[in-house]
Amino acid sequence: MEHFSMMALWGQLVVGLINGSFYALLSLGLAIIFGLLKVANFAHGALFMLGAFSALLMHRYLGVNYWFALVLAPLVVAAFGVVFERLALRRLYHLHHLYGMLLTFGLALVVQGVVLDRFGASGASYPPPDLLRGGLDLGFMFVPVYRLWVIVAAIVVCACTWIVIEKTKLGAYLRAATENPELLKTFSVNVPLLLTATYAAGVGLAALAGVMAAPIYQVSPMMGADIIIVVFAVVVVGGMGSISGAIFTGFGLGLLEGVAKVVYPEAANSVIFAMMALVLLFRPAGLFGKET
Amino acid sequence: MNETKTNVQSNIPVLDRWNLEIIGIVLVVLFFLVAPFFIYPVFLMKAMSYAILGMSVNLLLGYVGLLSFGHAAFFGLSAYMFGHFAKEMDFGVALSMLIAVSGGTLLGVLFAMIAVRRIEFYFAMITLALAQLVYFFCVQAEFTGGDDGLQGIPRGEILGFSLLENSHLYGFVLLMFLFCLLFVFRIINSPFGEMLKAIRENPERVTSLGCSPRTYKFIAFVLSAFLASIGGALKALVFQIAALPDVHWLMSGDGVLMALVGGIGTLIGPIVGALFIVWAQDGLAEIGMSVVVMQGLLFMATVLLFRKGIVGELGRLKKYFR
Amino acid sequence: MPDAAAGKTLLEVSDLQAWYGDSHILHGVNMSVGKGELVTILGRNGAGKSTTLRSIIGLLSKKTGSMRIQGVESINSSPTVIARLGVAYCPEERGIYASLSVGENLTLPPKLRDGGLSTDEIFTMFPNIKDRLSSRGSNLSGGEQQMLAIARILRTGADILLLDEPTEGLAPVIVQQIEQAITALKQRGFTIVLVEQNHRFAQKVADRHYVMESGKIVDELTNDTIAQEWDRVTRYLSV
Structure with missing residues (x-):
């Protein structure tokens, strides 16, 4: 009995890390976009779903395999992001931040609605690539290889994103534009281009997470809506001011959710929201945030 | 020269707005008195209960600058509670409605304690997340009837008027709406x-x-939840059903959309918005087009092209009437 | 275009009017700055000095009149375009990026033209910066921030420098260091427009002075005559 519950705990911790990987990737993208564009991108979940769907459709109709989809789907969604930012989002930068949120909420409805209309609500499953099939016996537990891959890949992607932002010239431009875009313009830096690229990169990350999620979750039109609400709670807990904060909060709350599934399964999907409420009561600015 | 001009300008609009609002109220009353002779009354009652949701969202968004994506929680919980007390406990319309609206308002107090600590998009995310918690609760709780919802909620009577009579029902909904x-x-x-x-x-x-801004926001939030609860209970009364869509985030989105399309920060905007959106929902359902896509497009078009909403844009015309 | 000769006008502003939102700040500014000249704009708080610089670099978009930079009409140009004409701007609040290291701040502005200072030359001019390259921008003292703010626009190849109150709030020792730097920059041939409240400092480094009041240039003095006309200047500047 004792042995079984330990097994269950390990199993749920892995599930927690998997969920945490997606929370981290998504809140990272949200934080990057928000930092520069001051837009809370409501469409992030829908574009996550679009990434998964692109992979599914490319697989089904073009025979594109997982590894190519991992590159192509984010590019497709990023291109979509470029068009959206150029044609719509940028018209709102001079207005109150909430308009950007309303616009992206509208985009989320449109994307979800169109996919729902075309492919129905039930969705489909996406096979994991041959290379990552099967499982691995770690001695104390058995883990599907694909799940390990997701965790490792998510950590690597988060680390690379952090390095790009904190350690490169491009990252220096991004940080500078986040702080004071006006002055950056006087150095002849193309700030509007930087904004477009940032939005594209942020939603590309969401799509990448979507492709990674496709073999684990059912690929369905509402998969993004369900996760984005949790990710918003994650973002409130972590605060949007810090890149590393977004990453750590994502993984941490995923783990917490995993533990909750063992300890008190009925409340597992509420634990992050409860955490959010607690943080707001005792530390309104969020764990890594500045007071706003 | 310059100063007198601004003085005059800043004095007139206050009175002006007030007058326009009174004219608006009169027009709304006239419309809903005359319309049932030409338009299907259930449509109008649906529009009225949705309009109350829109007004509650607008009270926060238009007058306090707080965007709530969680008002479905009050709307839906109140609908469920009304259904439960009217159907399972046989409490009658008046008492059930009183309990339902109190329940929704209390939930508003809980939300407000947490949500008004942050502003802007954080506020929006928090209300959305809290409402999702309520949604999960409604999915799991016994009394909500799961996927089927509460069906066949009895209409009963109020103050001796049987609400089975359509005109009585319409009159009651209209009175609550005007309140x-x-x-x-x-x-x-x-x-x-x-x-x-x-x-x-x-x-x-x-x-x-x-x-303390927070105290004022707190009170405004609770008042807003109170309104949304009335809307939800009325909706359950009219359709005799309370179900998961009432408490889903899409319903919160509907509330925001009605305020936005009608005109944020205008008194009768949400009513015009509700009429428009209920009409569009019904129309699209008939031709089989996706309602969600239409609403998304409407969100985007309004934000990009006519941010002031229908009433706000009409307001621009008023200078031609001077 | 005639070749750049000494005394050629690099910056010609005529009847410049500018607005911050609805408030009309500049009411017809006229000034011209020749190649290699160091010109100051003196005046009280709120006279429109900073607004003039912000207009020239293009940060204020609501403006009318004419603004010729290197002979190119730039009244409607964006800061990006104006910077490429060789104008660089050092704001009053210095604008050091807190989340960037000193090194990153220094190399942030891209090189747009030839003729900028090399990093070594910059370190010779401002030795303090070299020791602090890896610190965060937010950890610098006010004086260090000011030096960094000037230093980072010297690499870009800009030859017209707009400096907004570089001595404000700094200790006399630091002011002296900045004075030396500005003098050195003038000798190197930079054209400099300097907004100053500290008119003693201005008198030490400048060729000419414009006096601003209520959004207009109301007087112009050369540095040779400013000593004799001291009364006039103090009358403008006293409250």
Whole structure:
């Protein structure tokens, strides 16, 4: 009995890390976009779903395999992001931040609605690539290889994103534009281009997470809506001011959710929201945030 | 020269707005008195209960600058509670409605305690997340009837008038609706309402005057939840059903959309928005087009092209009537 | 275009009017700055000095009149375009990026033209910066921030420098260091427009002075005559 519950705990911790990987990737993208564009991108979940769907459709109709989809789907969604930012989002930068949120909420409805209309609500499953099939016996537990891959890949992607932002010239431009875009313009830096690229990169990350999620979750039109609400709670807990904060909060709350599934399964999907409420009561600015 | 001009301008619109609002109320009353002779009354009653949701969202968004994506929680919980007490406990319409609206308002108190600590998009995310918690609760709780919802909620009678009679039902819904409309009118034209607007414009200033913006926001939030609860209970009364869509985030989105399309920060905007959206929903359902896609497009088009909404844009025309 | 000769006008502003939102700040500014000249704009708080610089670099978009930079009409140009004409701007609040290291701040502005200072030359001019390259921008003292703010626009190849109150709030020792730097920059041939409240400092480094009042240039003095006309200047500047 004792042995079984330990097994269950390990199993749920892995599930927690998997969920945490997606929370981290998504809140990272949200934080990057928000930092520069001051837009809370409501469409992030829908574009996550679009990434998964692109992979599914490319697989089904073009025979594109997982590894190519991992590159192509984010590019497709990023291109979509470029068009959206150029044609719509940028018209709102001079207005109150909430308009950007309303616009992206509208985009989320449109994307979800169109996919729902075309492919129905039930969705489909996406096979994991041959290379990552099967499982691995770690001695104390058995883990599907694909799940390990997701965790490792998510950590690597988060680390690379952090390095790009904190350690490169491009990252220096991004940080500078986040702080004071006006002055950056006087150095002849193309700030509007930087904004477009940032939005594209942020939603590309969401799509990448979507492709990674496709073999684990059912690929369905509402998969993004369900996760984005949790990710918003994650973002409130972590605060949007810090890149590393977004990453750590994502993984941490995923783990917490995993533990909750063992300890008190009925409340597992509420634990992050409860955490959010607690943080707001005792530390309104969020764990890594500045007071706003 | 310059100064006199601005003085005159800043004096007139206050009176002007007030007059326009009264004209608006009169037009709304006339419309809903005459319309049932030409338009399917259930459509109008649906529009009225949705309009109350829109007004409640607008009270926060238009007058305090707080965007709530969680009002479905009050709307839906109140609908469920009304259904439960009217159907399972046989409490009758009046008492069930009283309990349901109290329940929704209490939930509003809980939300407000947490949500008003943050502003802007954080506020929106928090309300959305809290409402999702309520949604999960409604999915799991026994009394909500799961996926089927509560069906066949009895209409009963109120003050001796049988609500099985369609005209009585319509009259009751209209009275409740007018109560909400006048309630909002009273709030926004009171010193309390002026304070809310001051908080929206310049919270630091209000703080420096020794007032706590958070207290005002808290009260405004609870009043708003109170309104949304009335809307939800009425909706359950009219359709005799309370189900998961009532408490889903899409319903919160509907509330925001009605305020936005009608005109944020205008008294009758949400009513016009609700009429428009209920009409569009019904029309699209008939031709089989996706309602969600239409609503998304409407969101985007409104934000990009006519941010002031239908009533706000009409307001621009008023200078031609001088 | 005639070749750049000494005394050629690099910056010619005529009847410049500018607005911040609805408030009309500049009411017809006229000034011209020749190649290699160091010109100051003196005046009280709120006279429109900073607004003039912000207009020239293009940060204020609501403006009318004419603004010729290197002979190119730039009244409607964006800061990006104006910077490429060789104008660089050092704001009053210095604008050091707190989340960037000193090194990153220094190399942030891209090189747009030839003729900028090399990093070594910059370190010679401002030795303090070299020791602090890896610190965060937010950890610098006010004086260090000011030096960094000037230093980072010297690499870009800009030859017209707009400096907004570089000595404000700094200790006399630091002011002296900045004075030396500005003098050195002038000798190197930079054209400099300097907004100053500290008119003693201005008198030490400048060729000419414009006096601003209520959004207009109301007087112009050369540095040779400013000593004799001291009364006039103090009358403008006293409250």
